[in-house]
Amino acid sequence: TQQELEEYYQKRREQYTEQVPSDPNDPNLPLTQRTKRYAEVAGIISKQLLEDKINSRAEKILQEAKTLTEVGFEDIDIEDANLSPEQFRQMAGDYETAAEQLSEKYKIEVYAGQTGLLSALDIQADKNLGMLYLKGYGYDNPVGLTQIVFAIDELQASELGPYDVPKPRMYENIGLMRDIRTQIQGYTGTNIVVVRVIRAEKASEPESINQTYSKSTLKLDQDEDQASEDVYSVKEKVAEDLKKLAAMDTTKSKAEEFIALAEKDGWESTVEKFNELYGNQTKQDEGDPNVFELQNLTNISRNSRMALETWAVQNAGNPAASYEFAAGSDLGDVDPWPS
Numbered sequence: 001t002q003q004e005l006e007e008y009y010q011k012r013r014e015q016y017t018e019q020v021p022s023d024p025n026d027p028n029l030p031l032t033q034r035t036k037r038y039a040e041v042a043g044i045i046s047k048q049l050l051e052d053k054i055n056s057r058a059e060k061i062l063q064e065a066k067t068l069t070e071v072g073f074e075d076i077d078i079e080d081a082n083l084s085p086e087q088f089r090q091m092a093g094d095y096e097t098a099a100e101q102l103s104e105k106y107k108i109e110v111y112a113g114q115t116g117l118l119s120a121l122d123i124q125a126d127k128n129l130g131m132l133y134l135k136g137y138g139y140d141n142p143v144g145l146t147q148i149v150f151a152i153d154e155l156q157a158s159e160l161g162p163y164d165v166p167k168p169r170m171y172e173n174i175g176l177m178r179d180i181r182t183q184i185q186g187y188t189g190t191n192i193v194v195v196r197v198i199r200a201e202k203a204s205e206p207e208s209i210n211q212t213y214s215k216s217t218l219k220l221d222q223d224e225d226q227a228s229e230d231v232y233s234v235k236e237k238v239a240e241d242l243k244k245l246a247a248m249d250t251t252k253s254k255a256e257e258f259i260a261l262a263e264k265d266g267w268e269s270t271v272e273k274f275n276e277l278y279g280n281q282t283k284q285d286e287g288d289p290n291v292f293e294l295q296n297l298t299n300i301s302r303n304s305r306m307a308l309e310t311w312a313v314q315n316a317g318n319p320a321a322s323y324e325f326a327a328g329s330d331l332g333d334v335d336p337w338p339s
Helices: 002-011 038-069 085-091 095-106 120-125 145-149 234-265 267-282 305-314
Strands: 017-021 031-035 117-119 132-135 142-144 174-179 192-201 212-214 231-233 331-338
Touching: 002 038, 038 095, 038 174, 038 192, 117 120, 120 145, 132 145, 142 145, 145 174, 145 192, 231 234, 234 267
Parallel strands: none
Antiparallel strands: 017 031, 117 331, 132 142, 132 174, 174 192, 192 331, 212 231
């Protein structure tokens, strides 16, 4: 309502300020702080209040979802019961059933689904899953989904410190997890999610060249493409790797040729020569006459060894701290519940 907007503005006027010239006719004078008028920010406030109400309703629904799926644990002290993963599975509620109940109750779409087997890299690279986090116990200490789910006893591929979050168990609800982008002022359209790990397998050799498995991630739009990329095929991966290995010999040969020409004739002449010899073979855009070009990059900083070592120590417990480290990561299966 209009009254809500005005009350919000009056309580937070200090948030709506800007620096303006103290005298518009004299730009040399120092700037002064001006509080924006209500009319200038009413649209922003209205949008913020709407987002707050949406998030509040989403949190309420997902808290209820957790309650529905944890009914089987009401009379049990989970910490002392020492339940096995199979016991957890039998006692945990069904996400699909709870989602249907909540959709009917609140007359909105509540999504429930199951991903495929995902590596740390798969989760980190996903536009939805890679953004999810829980707030740790320390000040401003977000802990990402990857680090949390790969800490389960069945994998032990990541570590959670005393100021992070408790280590989860198979079939135990994790969340409410939020999108890290909500910390960016003005960012909207994020997800609030409850997840649980329902399957975990450590990295191992494939059973056969024909082995395949699903690696589908979180899809909220039913029209999103279910591309072949959602299926991991050992045969296709091996074929891709063999093509890359075969291309390495050619790449090495051309690199050595380039170096020899550059030492003899200089960089610019060599680039022109390579465009004449190989430009038509490698160009992706027919309208681009110069596939090879010389670029001068300046003011590029280089991280010190100490900085890299410090970063490595800080991220020692995170299996997806760097995409380079993810190739050999263990696999986990995450059952997501976004709102």
